[in-house]
Amino acid sequence: MSKGKAKHLVVISYDAFSEDNWEKASRLPNLSRLIKSGAFSTKLKSVYPTLTYVVHTTMVTGVYPDKHGIYHNTPLQPFIDEEEQAWFWFKKDIKVPAVYDALRKHKMKSAGILWPVTGYASIRYNLPEIKTIGRENQSLKILKNGSPFFCIALEKKYGKLRKGIEQPYLDDFTAMCGKDTIRSKKPEFLMMHFIELDDAKHHYGTDSPEIDKVLNRVDERIGKVIEAVREAGIFEETVFLVLGDHGQKNVRYKVKLNQLLKKEGLIYEEKGKMLWRAYIQSTGGSAYLHLKENDEEAKQRVLQILLKAAEEKSLGIERIYTGEELEHFHAFPVSGYMLEAKTGYCFDDSLTGPLVTDLEKENRKYATHGYSPEKPEYQCCFVVSGNCIKKEYQLGEIQMVDIAPTIAEILGVEFGPCDGRVLDEIFRMNTKVSIQKKAETDMR
Incomplete structure:
Protein backbone atom coordinates (compact mmCIF):
# COMPACT_ATOMS: atom_id res chain seq x y z
CA MET A 1 0.00 0.00 0.00
CA LYS A 249 -7.16 42.83 -15.26
CA ASN A 250 -9.22 44.86 -17.72
CA VAL A 251 -7.09 47.03 -19.99
CA ARG A 252 -7.90 50.37 -21.56
CA TYR A 253 -4.45 51.47 -22.75
CA LYS A 254 -1.78 49.48 -24.62
CA VAL A 255 1.67 51.08 -24.44
CA LYS A 256 4.53 50.25 -26.84
CA LEU A 257 7.65 51.30 -24.95
CA ASN A 258 10.09 49.89 -27.53
CA GLN A 259 9.10 52.84 -29.72
CA LEU A 260 10.83 55.14 -27.21
CA LEU A 261 14.01 53.05 -27.49
CA LYS A 262 13.83 53.13 -31.28
CA LYS A 263 13.42 56.90 -31.24
CA GLU A 264 16.63 57.15 -29.18
CA GLY A 265 18.59 54.77 -31.45
CA LEU A 266 18.77 51.83 -29.02
CA ILE A 267 16.66 49.85 -31.48
CA TYR A 268 17.79 50.49 -35.04
CA GLU A 269 17.94 49.20 -38.60
CA GLU A 270 21.22 48.29 -40.28
CA LYS A 271 21.55 46.81 -43.77
CA GLY A 272 17.84 46.02 -43.81
CA LYS A 273 17.98 44.17 -40.48
CA MET A 274 16.52 45.28 -37.14
CA LEU A 275 19.05 45.30 -34.29
CA TRP A 276 18.93 46.30 -30.61
CA ARG A 277 21.12 47.37 -27.72
CA ALA A 278 18.17 47.46 -25.32
CA TYR A 279 14.79 45.78 -25.79
CA ILE A 280 11.61 45.61 -23.72
CA GLN A 281 9.94 42.17 -23.66
CA SER A 282 6.36 42.56 -22.51
CA THR A 283 4.54 40.08 -20.31
CA GLY A 284 1.31 42.08 -20.67
CA GLY A 285 1.05 43.58 -17.19
CA SER A 286 4.80 43.91 -16.75
CA ALA A 287 7.92 43.80 -18.92
CA TYR A 288 11.54 42.70 -18.83
CA LEU A 289 14.30 45.05 -19.87
CA HIS A 290 16.89 43.15 -21.94
CA LEU A 291 20.35 44.66 -22.41
CA LYS A 292 23.21 43.64 -24.65
CA GLU A 293 26.05 42.26 -22.56
CA ASN A 294 28.70 44.74 -21.42
CA ASP A 295 26.95 47.72 -23.06
CA GLU A 296 27.06 50.06 -20.08
CA GLU A 297 26.28 53.13 -22.18
CA ALA A 298 23.05 51.57 -23.49
CA LYS A 299 22.10 50.60 -19.94
CA GLN A 300 22.52 54.16 -18.63
CA ARG A 301 20.66 55.65 -21.58
CA VAL A 302 17.71 53.28 -21.41
CA LEU A 303 17.33 53.81 -17.65
CA GLN A 304 17.19 57.58 -18.22
CA ILE A 305 14.55 57.05 -20.94
CA LEU A 306 12.45 54.83 -18.68
CA LEU A 307 12.73 57.05 -15.59
CA LYS A 308 11.51 59.97 -17.70
CA ALA A 309 8.73 57.82 -19.20
CA ALA A 310 7.62 56.76 -15.69
CA GLU A 311 6.87 60.42 -14.93
CA GLU A 312 4.39 60.59 -17.82
CA LYS A 313 1.03 59.35 -16.56
CA SER A 314 -0.16 58.40 -20.05
CA LEU A 315 2.57 55.71 -20.39
CA GLY A 316 1.21 53.65 -17.49
CA ILE A 317 4.48 52.72 -15.74
CA GLU A 318 3.67 52.03 -12.08
CA ARG A 319 7.13 50.90 -10.95
CA ILE A 320 10.59 50.17 -12.26
CA TYR A 321 11.79 47.20 -10.20
CA THR A 322 15.52 46.70 -9.66
CA GLY A 323 17.69 43.91 -8.29
CA GLU A 324 16.69 43.79 -4.60
CA GLU A 325 12.99 44.25 -5.34
CA LEU A 326 13.10 41.49 -7.93
CA GLU A 327 14.79 39.25 -5.36
CA HIS A 328 11.77 39.87 -3.11
CA PHE A 329 9.55 38.49 -5.90
CA HIS A 330 12.04 35.69 -6.72
CA ALA A 331 11.72 36.82 -10.35
CA PHE A 332 14.22 35.54 -12.92
CA PRO A 333 17.01 38.17 -13.16
CA VAL A 334 17.02 38.78 -16.92
CA SER A 335 18.92 42.07 -16.59
CA GLY A 336 17.99 43.12 -13.08
CA TYR A 337 15.18 45.45 -14.27
CA MET A 338 11.46 44.96 -14.74
CA LEU A 339 8.59 47.38 -15.37
CA GLU A 340 5.19 47.04 -13.72
CA ALA A 341 2.13 48.49 -15.49
CA LYS A 342 -0.60 50.41 -13.71
CA THR A 343 -4.01 48.73 -13.54
CA GLY A 344 -5.83 49.62 -16.77
CA TYR A 345 -2.58 49.59 -18.77
CA CYS A 346 -0.52 46.88 -20.43
CA PHE A 347 2.71 46.79 -22.41
CA ASP A 348 3.22 45.60 -26.00
CA ASP A 349 6.50 44.86 -27.83
CA SER A 350 5.41 46.25 -31.19
CA LEU A 351 7.27 49.01 -33.04
CA THR A 352 4.28 49.86 -35.27
CA GLY A 353 1.09 51.80 -34.58
CA PRO A 354 0.63 54.54 -31.98
CA LEU A 355 2.76 54.72 -28.83
CA VAL A 356 -0.42 54.50 -26.72
CA THR A 357 -3.63 52.85 -27.97
CA ASP A 358 -6.92 53.71 -26.25
CA LEU A 359 -8.95 50.52 -26.63
CA GLU A 360 -12.11 52.14 -25.29
CA LYS A 361 -12.08 54.66 -28.13
CA GLU A 362 -11.80 51.73 -30.54
CA ASN A 363 -14.75 50.06 -28.75
CA ARG A 364 -12.57 47.02 -27.91
CA LYS A 365 -12.78 44.93 -24.73
CA TYR A 366 -9.53 43.39 -23.53
CA ALA A 367 -7.99 41.99 -20.36
CA THR A 368 -4.58 40.53 -19.62
CA HIS A 369 -2.23 39.27 -16.92
CA GLY A 370 1.51 39.25 -16.23
CA TYR A 371 1.16 41.82 -13.43
CA SER A 372 2.69 41.56 -9.97
CA PRO A 373 1.03 38.86 -7.84
CA GLU A 374 0.65 41.58 -5.20
CA LYS A 375 -1.85 43.57 -7.28
Whole structure:
Protein backbone atom coordinates (compact mmCIF):
# COMPACT_ATOMS: atom_id res chain seq x y z
CA MET A 1 0.00 0.00 0.00
CA SER A 2 1.19 3.51 -0.79
CA LYS A 3 2.49 5.57 2.13
CA GLY A 4 0.68 8.56 0.64
CA LYS A 5 -2.67 10.06 1.57
CA ALA A 6 -4.29 8.81 -1.64
CA LYS A 7 -3.47 6.44 -4.51
CA HIS A 8 -4.60 8.83 -7.25
CA LEU A 9 -4.47 12.59 -7.75
CA VAL A 10 -6.17 14.56 -10.53
CA VAL A 11 -4.91 18.14 -10.93
CA ILE A 12 -7.05 20.46 -13.03
CA SER A 13 -5.40 23.75 -13.93
CA TYR A 14 -8.30 26.18 -14.42
CA ASP A 15 -6.41 28.88 -16.30
CA ALA A 16 -7.22 32.44 -15.06
CA PHE A 17 -9.55 31.16 -12.29
CA SER A 18 -9.21 34.00 -9.79
CA GLU A 19 -10.95 35.40 -6.72
CA ASP A 20 -13.37 37.52 -8.79
CA ASN A 21 -14.82 34.28 -10.25
CA TRP A 22 -15.30 32.54 -6.91
CA GLU A 23 -18.82 33.70 -6.03
CA LYS A 24 -20.33 32.32 -9.24
CA ALA A 25 -18.08 29.31 -9.85
CA SER A 26 -18.36 28.04 -6.27
CA ARG A 27 -22.15 27.75 -6.60
CA LEU A 28 -22.02 25.55 -9.69
CA PRO A 29 -22.85 21.85 -9.17
CA ASN A 30 -19.51 20.12 -9.56
CA LEU A 31 -17.12 22.62 -8.03
CA SER A 32 -19.50 23.17 -5.10
CA ARG A 33 -19.44 19.42 -4.37
CA LEU A 34 -15.66 19.45 -4.28
CA ILE A 35 -15.69 22.47 -1.96
CA LYS A 36 -18.16 20.81 0.44
CA SER A 37 -16.01 17.71 0.65
CA GLY A 38 -12.67 19.51 0.74
CA ALA A 39 -10.49 22.51 1.51
CA PHE A 40 -10.36 25.77 -0.44
CA SER A 41 -8.80 29.20 -0.68
CA THR A 42 -9.44 32.33 -2.73
CA LYS A 43 -6.02 33.64 -1.71
CA LEU A 44 -3.60 31.50 -3.69
CA LYS A 45 -0.73 33.87 -4.46
CA SER A 46 0.95 33.44 -7.84
CA VAL A 47 4.52 34.24 -8.97
CA TYR A 48 6.07 37.13 -10.91
CA PRO A 49 5.34 37.60 -13.72
CA THR A 50 1.87 36.02 -13.67
CA LEU A 51 2.22 34.25 -17.01
CA THR A 52 0.85 30.76 -17.68
CA TYR A 53 4.12 28.96 -18.43
CA VAL A 54 5.98 30.63 -15.59
CA VAL A 55 3.26 29.70 -13.08
CA HIS A 56 2.66 26.13 -14.31
CA THR A 57 6.38 25.44 -13.97
CA THR A 58 6.26 26.66 -10.36
CA MET A 59 3.18 24.44 -9.73
CA VAL A 60 5.13 21.26 -10.56
CA THR A 61 8.58 22.22 -9.24
CA GLY A 62 7.71 24.01 -5.99
CA VAL A 63 10.30 26.72 -6.68
CA TYR A 64 10.16 30.32 -7.90
CA PRO A 65 11.15 31.43 -11.42
CA ASP A 66 14.62 32.54 -10.29
CA LYS A 67 15.37 28.83 -9.70
CA HIS A 68 13.35 27.01 -12.37
CA GLY A 69 14.36 29.36 -15.19
CA ILE A 70 11.05 29.67 -17.09
CA TYR A 71 10.77 33.45 -16.95
CA HIS A 72 8.17 34.03 -19.71
CA ASN A 73 5.88 32.04 -22.00
CA THR A 74 8.40 32.67 -24.78
CA PRO A 75 12.18 33.04 -24.96
CA LEU A 76 13.30 36.47 -26.22
CA GLN A 77 12.66 36.75 -29.99
CA PRO A 78 12.85 40.44 -30.92
CA PHE A 79 10.97 41.67 -34.00
CA ILE A 80 9.16 38.34 -34.55
CA ASP A 81 5.35 38.46 -34.53
CA GLU A 82 3.83 36.81 -31.47
CA GLU A 83 2.02 34.20 -33.62
CA GLU A 84 5.35 33.07 -35.08
CA GLN A 85 7.33 32.84 -31.85
CA ALA A 86 8.54 29.61 -30.28
CA TRP A 87 7.45 29.08 -26.66
CA PHE A 88 9.05 27.37 -23.69
CA TRP A 89 7.45 24.10 -24.74
CA PHE A 90 10.11 21.65 -23.57
CA LYS A 91 10.93 20.14 -20.18
CA LYS A 92 14.66 20.50 -20.91
CA ASP A 93 14.29 24.27 -20.37
CA ILE A 94 13.32 23.72 -16.70
CA LYS A 95 16.46 23.84 -14.53
CA VAL A 96 15.13 21.73 -11.63
CA PRO A 97 13.21 18.43 -11.24
CA ALA A 98 9.42 18.36 -11.49
CA VAL A 99 7.14 16.30 -9.27
CA TYR A 100 6.40 13.90 -12.15
CA ASP A 101 10.15 13.12 -12.28
CA ALA A 102 9.89 11.94 -8.67
CA LEU A 103 6.89 9.75 -9.57
CA ARG A 104 8.86 8.10 -12.33
CA LYS A 105 11.58 7.16 -9.86
CA HIS A 106 8.91 5.47 -7.75
CA LYS A 107 7.60 3.68 -10.88
CA MET A 108 4.26 5.50 -10.57
CA LYS A 109 2.25 6.40 -13.66
CA SER A 110 1.80 10.08 -14.49
CA ALA A 111 -0.24 11.59 -17.32
CA GLY A 112 -0.50 15.07 -18.80
CA ILE A 113 -3.12 16.59 -21.10
CA LEU A 114 -1.98 19.91 -22.62
CA TRP A 115 0.11 20.81 -19.57
CA PRO A 116 2.62 23.60 -20.34
CA VAL A 117 6.39 23.03 -20.60
CA THR A 118 6.14 19.23 -20.82
CA GLY A 119 7.53 18.54 -24.30
CA TYR A 120 9.66 15.40 -24.03
CA ALA A 121 9.05 15.18 -20.27
CA SER A 122 9.28 12.04 -18.10
CA ILE A 123 5.48 11.66 -18.09
CA ARG A 124 4.27 8.15 -18.92
CA TYR A 125 1.18 9.28 -20.88
CA ASN A 126 1.91 12.72 -22.27
CA LEU A 127 -0.05 14.92 -24.68
CA PRO A 128 1.98 18.14 -24.30
CA GLU A 129 0.84 21.67 -25.02
CA ILE A 130 2.75 22.49 -28.20
CA LYS A 131 1.69 24.40 -31.29
CA THR A 132 3.16 24.65 -34.74
CA ILE A 133 4.87 27.68 -36.22
CA GLY A 134 5.49 28.26 -39.88
CA ARG A 135 4.95 25.11 -41.93
CA GLU A 136 5.30 22.58 -39.14
CA ASN A 137 2.82 19.70 -38.87
CA GLN A 138 0.86 19.86 -35.59
CA SER A 139 0.30 16.11 -35.21
CA LEU A 140 3.92 15.22 -35.93
CA LYS A 141 5.20 17.86 -33.51
CA ILE A 142 3.03 16.51 -30.68
CA LEU A 143 3.99 12.88 -31.46
CA LYS A 144 7.67 13.76 -31.44
CA ASN A 145 7.50 15.49 -28.05
CA GLY A 146 4.76 13.49 -26.33
CA SER A 147 3.93 9.79 -25.92
CA PRO A 148 3.34 8.68 -29.54
CA PHE A 149 0.90 5.77 -29.13
CA PHE A 150 -1.03 7.56 -26.38
CA CYS A 151 -1.35 10.70 -28.53
CA ILE A 152 -2.34 8.77 -31.67
CA ALA A 153 -5.09 6.91 -29.80
CA LEU A 154 -6.55 10.12 -28.34
CA GLU A 155 -6.33 11.91 -31.68
CA LYS A 156 -8.20 9.09 -33.44
CA LYS A 157 -10.99 9.09 -30.85
CA TYR A 158 -11.38 12.80 -30.12
CA GLY A 159 -9.44 14.79 -32.73
CA LYS A 160 -12.67 15.63 -34.55
CA LEU A 161 -13.84 17.62 -31.49
CA ARG A 162 -11.01 20.10 -31.93
CA LYS A 163 -10.86 23.12 -34.25
CA GLY A 164 -7.28 24.22 -33.81
CA ILE A 165 -7.06 26.29 -30.61
CA GLU A 166 -10.64 27.60 -30.94
CA GLN A 167 -12.86 27.39 -27.86
CA PRO A 168 -14.94 25.76 -26.48
CA TYR A 169 -13.73 22.92 -28.73
CA LEU A 170 -10.17 22.74 -27.37
CA ASP A 171 -11.25 22.35 -23.74
CA ASP A 172 -13.95 19.84 -24.75
CA PHE A 173 -11.17 17.81 -26.40
CA THR A 174 -9.04 18.08 -23.23
CA ALA A 175 -11.95 16.91 -21.05
CA MET A 176 -12.59 13.86 -23.24
CA CYS A 177 -8.89 12.99 -23.35
CA GLY A 178 -8.78 13.27 -19.55
CA LYS A 179 -11.84 11.04 -19.15
CA ASP A 180 -10.38 8.42 -21.49
CA THR A 181 -7.01 8.48 -19.72
CA ILE A 182 -8.59 8.01 -16.29
CA ARG A 183 -10.68 5.06 -17.43
CA SER A 184 -8.07 3.30 -19.58
CA LYS A 185 -4.79 4.09 -17.75
CA LYS A 186 -5.79 4.88 -14.14
CA PRO A 187 -2.64 7.00 -13.64
CA GLU A 188 -1.59 7.81 -10.09
CA PHE A 189 -1.11 11.43 -11.19
CA LEU A 190 -3.02 13.26 -13.93
CA MET A 191 -2.50 16.91 -14.92
CA MET A 192 -5.04 18.68 -17.15
CA HIS A 193 -5.07 22.26 -18.42
CA PHE A 194 -8.37 24.03 -19.20
CA ILE A 195 -7.80 27.30 -21.09
CA GLU A 196 -11.23 28.65 -22.08
CA LEU A 197 -11.66 31.08 -19.15
CA ASP A 198 -8.31 32.71 -19.91
CA ASP A 199 -9.20 33.05 -23.60
CA ALA A 200 -12.61 34.55 -22.78
CA LYS A 201 -11.15 37.15 -20.40
CA HIS A 202 -8.57 38.20 -23.00
CA HIS A 203 -11.25 38.62 -25.68
CA TYR A 204 -14.22 39.97 -23.72
CA GLY A 205 -12.81 41.46 -20.51
CA THR A 206 -13.15 40.08 -16.98
CA ASP A 207 -16.76 41.17 -16.37
CA SER A 208 -18.45 40.16 -19.64
CA PRO A 209 -21.62 37.99 -19.68
CA GLU A 210 -19.51 35.55 -21.72
CA ILE A 211 -17.52 34.74 -18.57
CA ASP A 212 -20.57 33.21 -16.85
CA LYS A 213 -21.14 30.90 -19.83
CA VAL A 214 -17.52 29.76 -19.67
CA LEU A 215 -17.69 29.11 -15.91
CA ASN A 216 -20.68 26.84 -16.56
CA ARG A 217 -18.89 24.96 -19.34
CA VAL A 218 -15.76 24.41 -17.26
CA ASP A 219 -17.87 23.16 -14.35
CA GLU A 220 -19.48 20.62 -16.69
CA ARG A 221 -15.99 19.47 -17.75
CA ILE A 222 -14.96 19.08 -14.11
CA GLY A 223 -18.09 16.95 -13.68
CA LYS A 224 -17.03 14.71 -16.57
CA VAL A 225 -13.64 14.16 -14.95
CA ILE A 226 -15.25 13.25 -11.60
CA GLU A 227 -17.64 10.91 -13.43
CA ALA A 228 -14.71 9.19 -15.16
CA VAL A 229 -13.01 8.60 -11.81
CA ARG A 230 -16.20 6.95 -10.52
CA GLU A 231 -16.46 4.81 -13.67
CA ALA A 232 -12.84 3.73 -13.26
CA GLY A 233 -13.65 2.48 -9.76
CA ILE A 234 -11.00 4.64 -8.08
CA PHE A 235 -13.17 7.44 -6.67
CA GLU A 236 -12.60 6.64 -3.00
CA GLU A 237 -8.82 6.54 -3.54
CA THR A 238 -8.64 9.80 -5.53
CA VAL A 239 -7.94 13.40 -4.56
CA PHE A 240 -9.07 16.22 -6.88
CA LEU A 241 -7.13 19.48 -6.99
CA VAL A 242 -8.56 22.41 -9.00
CA LEU A 243 -6.60 25.67 -9.10
CA GLY A 244 -6.10 28.89 -11.02
CA ASP A 245 -2.69 30.14 -12.16
CA HIS A 246 -3.31 33.91 -12.32
CA GLY A 247 -6.03 36.53 -12.48
CA GLN A 248 -6.61 39.08 -15.22
CA LYS A 249 -7.16 42.83 -15.26
CA ASN A 250 -9.22 44.86 -17.72
CA VAL A 251 -7.09 47.03 -19.99
CA ARG A 252 -7.90 50.37 -21.56
CA TYR A 253 -4.45 51.47 -22.75
CA LYS A 254 -1.78 49.48 -24.62
CA VAL A 255 1.67 51.08 -24.44
CA LYS A 256 4.53 50.25 -26.84
CA LEU A 257 7.65 51.30 -24.95
CA ASN A 258 10.09 49.89 -27.53
CA GLN A 259 9.10 52.84 -29.72
CA LEU A 260 10.83 55.14 -27.21
CA LEU A 261 14.01 53.05 -27.49
CA LYS A 262 13.83 53.13 -31.28
CA LYS A 263 13.42 56.90 -31.24
CA GLU A 264 16.63 57.15 -29.18
CA GLY A 265 18.59 54.77 -31.45
CA LEU A 266 18.77 51.83 -29.02
CA ILE A 267 16.66 49.85 -31.48
CA TYR A 268 17.79 50.49 -35.04
CA GLU A 269 17.94 49.20 -38.60
CA GLU A 270 21.22 48.29 -40.28
CA LYS A 271 21.55 46.81 -43.77
CA GLY A 272 17.84 46.02 -43.81
CA LYS A 273 17.98 44.17 -40.48
CA MET A 274 16.52 45.28 -37.14
CA LEU A 275 19.05 45.30 -34.29
CA TRP A 276 18.93 46.30 -30.61
CA ARG A 277 21.12 47.37 -27.72
CA ALA A 278 18.17 47.46 -25.32
CA TYR A 279 14.79 45.78 -25.79
CA ILE A 280 11.61 45.61 -23.72
CA GLN A 281 9.94 42.17 -23.66
CA SER A 282 6.36 42.56 -22.51
CA THR A 283 4.54 40.08 -20.31
CA GLY A 284 1.31 42.08 -20.67
CA GLY A 285 1.05 43.58 -17.19
CA SER A 286 4.80 43.91 -16.75
CA ALA A 287 7.92 43.80 -18.92
CA TYR A 288 11.54 42.70 -18.83
CA LEU A 289 14.30 45.05 -19.87
CA HIS A 290 16.89 43.15 -21.94
CA LEU A 291 20.35 44.66 -22.41
CA LYS A 292 23.21 43.64 -24.65
CA GLU A 293 26.05 42.26 -22.56
CA ASN A 294 28.70 44.74 -21.42
CA ASP A 295 26.95 47.72 -23.06
CA GLU A 296 27.06 50.06 -20.08
CA GLU A 297 26.28 53.13 -22.18
CA ALA A 298 23.05 51.57 -23.49
CA LYS A 299 22.10 50.60 -19.94
CA GLN A 300 22.52 54.16 -18.63
CA ARG A 301 20.66 55.65 -21.58
CA VAL A 302 17.71 53.28 -21.41
CA LEU A 303 17.33 53.81 -17.65
CA GLN A 304 17.19 57.58 -18.22
CA ILE A 305 14.55 57.05 -20.94
CA LEU A 306 12.45 54.83 -18.68
CA LEU A 307 12.73 57.05 -15.59
CA LYS A 308 11.51 59.97 -17.70
CA ALA A 309 8.73 57.82 -19.20
CA ALA A 310 7.62 56.76 -15.69
CA GLU A 311 6.87 60.42 -14.93
CA GLU A 312 4.39 60.59 -17.82
CA LYS A 313 1.03 59.35 -16.56
CA SER A 314 -0.16 58.40 -20.05
CA LEU A 315 2.57 55.71 -20.39
CA GLY A 316 1.21 53.65 -17.49
CA ILE A 317 4.48 52.72 -15.74
CA GLU A 318 3.67 52.03 -12.08
CA ARG A 319 7.13 50.90 -10.95
CA ILE A 320 10.59 50.17 -12.26
CA TYR A 321 11.79 47.20 -10.20
CA THR A 322 15.52 46.70 -9.66
CA GLY A 323 17.69 43.91 -8.29
CA GLU A 324 16.69 43.79 -4.60
CA GLU A 325 12.99 44.25 -5.34
CA LEU A 326 13.10 41.49 -7.93
CA GLU A 327 14.79 39.25 -5.36
CA HIS A 328 11.77 39.87 -3.11
CA PHE A 329 9.55 38.49 -5.90
CA HIS A 330 12.04 35.69 -6.72
CA ALA A 331 11.72 36.82 -10.35
CA PHE A 332 14.22 35.54 -12.92
CA PRO A 333 17.01 38.17 -13.16
CA VAL A 334 17.02 38.78 -16.92
CA SER A 335 18.92 42.07 -16.59
CA GLY A 336 17.99 43.12 -13.08
CA TYR A 337 15.18 45.45 -14.27
CA MET A 338 11.46 44.96 -14.74
CA LEU A 339 8.59 47.38 -15.37
CA GLU A 340 5.19 47.04 -13.72
CA ALA A 341 2.13 48.49 -15.49
CA LYS A 342 -0.60 50.41 -13.71
CA THR A 343 -4.01 48.73 -13.54
CA GLY A 344 -5.83 49.62 -16.77
CA TYR A 345 -2.58 49.59 -18.77
CA CYS A 346 -0.52 46.88 -20.43
CA PHE A 347 2.71 46.79 -22.41
CA ASP A 348 3.22 45.60 -26.00
CA ASP A 349 6.50 44.86 -27.83
CA SER A 350 5.41 46.25 -31.19
CA LEU A 351 7.27 49.01 -33.04
CA THR A 352 4.28 49.86 -35.27
CA GLY A 353 1.09 51.80 -34.58
CA PRO A 354 0.63 54.54 -31.98
CA LEU A 355 2.76 54.72 -28.83
CA VAL A 356 -0.42 54.50 -26.72
CA THR A 357 -3.63 52.85 -27.97
CA ASP A 358 -6.92 53.71 -26.25
CA LEU A 359 -8.95 50.52 -26.63
CA GLU A 360 -12.11 52.14 -25.29
CA LYS A 361 -12.08 54.66 -28.13
CA GLU A 362 -11.80 51.73 -30.54
CA ASN A 363 -14.75 50.06 -28.75
CA ARG A 364 -12.57 47.02 -27.91
CA LYS A 365 -12.78 44.93 -24.73
CA TYR A 366 -9.53 43.39 -23.53
CA ALA A 367 -7.99 41.99 -20.36
CA THR A 368 -4.58 40.53 -19.62
CA HIS A 369 -2.23 39.27 -16.92
CA GLY A 370 1.51 39.25 -16.23
CA TYR A 371 1.16 41.82 -13.43
CA SER A 372 2.69 41.56 -9.97
CA PRO A 373 1.03 38.86 -7.84
CA GLU A 374 0.65 41.58 -5.20
CA LYS A 375 -1.85 43.57 -7.28
CA PRO A 376 -5.12 43.89 -5.32
CA GLU A 377 -8.01 41.49 -6.09
CA TYR A 378 -5.73 39.38 -8.26
CA GLN A 379 -5.19 36.15 -6.34
CA CYS A 380 -6.17 32.67 -7.50
CA CYS A 381 -8.66 30.05 -6.37
CA PHE A 382 -7.71 26.64 -4.98
CA VAL A 383 -9.91 23.61 -4.19
CA VAL A 384 -8.70 20.20 -2.99
CA SER A 385 -11.09 17.37 -2.21
CA GLY A 386 -10.94 13.71 -1.23
CA ASN A 387 -11.22 11.26 1.65
CA CYS A 388 -8.01 12.46 3.29
CA ILE A 389 -8.99 16.16 3.11
CA LYS A 390 -10.86 18.13 5.77
CA LYS A 391 -14.42 19.06 4.77
CA GLU A 392 -15.39 22.69 4.04
CA TYR A 393 -12.04 23.83 5.37
CA GLN A 394 -11.09 27.41 4.40
CA LEU A 395 -7.42 28.23 4.01
CA GLY A 396 -5.97 31.72 4.21
CA GLU A 397 -3.22 32.91 1.86
CA ILE A 398 -1.20 30.10 0.35
CA GLN A 399 1.62 30.22 -2.20
CA MET A 400 1.94 28.73 -5.68
CA VAL A 401 5.22 27.13 -4.55
CA ASP A 402 3.20 25.10 -2.00
CA ILE A 403 1.46 23.08 -4.73
CA ALA A 404 4.27 20.67 -5.72
CA PRO A 405 5.30 19.63 -2.18
CA THR A 406 1.60 19.11 -1.34
CA ILE A 407 1.16 16.93 -4.47
CA ALA A 408 4.18 14.88 -3.37
CA GLU A 409 2.75 14.49 0.15
CA ILE A 410 -0.64 13.33 -1.17
CA LEU A 411 1.01 10.69 -3.36
CA GLY A 412 3.64 9.70 -0.80
CA VAL A 413 6.78 10.49 -2.78
CA GLU A 414 9.91 12.26 -1.60
CA PHE A 415 10.39 15.56 -3.41
CA GLY A 416 12.47 18.65 -2.86
CA PRO A 417 14.07 20.84 -1.82
CA CYS A 418 11.28 23.36 -2.50
CA ASP A 419 10.62 27.02 -1.81
CA GLY A 420 7.12 26.06 -0.70
CA ARG A 421 5.71 23.91 2.09
CA VAL A 422 3.31 20.99 2.39
CA LEU A 423 -0.20 22.28 3.19
CA ASP A 424 -0.44 19.93 6.18
CA GLU A 425 -3.45 21.76 7.60
CA ILE A 426 -5.73 20.44 4.82
CA PHE A 427 -5.39 16.80 5.89
CA ARG A 428 -7.64 14.88 8.25
CA MET A 429 -5.82 13.22 11.13
CA ASN A 430 -4.61 9.63 10.66
CA THR A 431 -5.88 9.30 7.09
CA LYS A 432 -4.62 6.52 4.88
CA VAL A 433 -5.61 5.20 1.49
CA SER A 434 -8.75 3.39 2.62
CA ILE A 435 -12.30 2.91 1.46
CA GLN A 436 -14.62 5.38 3.15
CA LYS A 437 -18.14 5.26 1.88
CA LYS A 438 -18.93 8.49 3.67
CA ALA A 439 -16.82 10.60 1.30
CA GLU A 440 -18.64 9.27 -1.75
CA THR A 441 -21.93 10.24 -0.10
CA ASP A 442 -20.53 13.72 0.60
CA MET A 443 -19.81 14.29 -3.09
CA ARG A 444 -23.25 13.24 -4.31
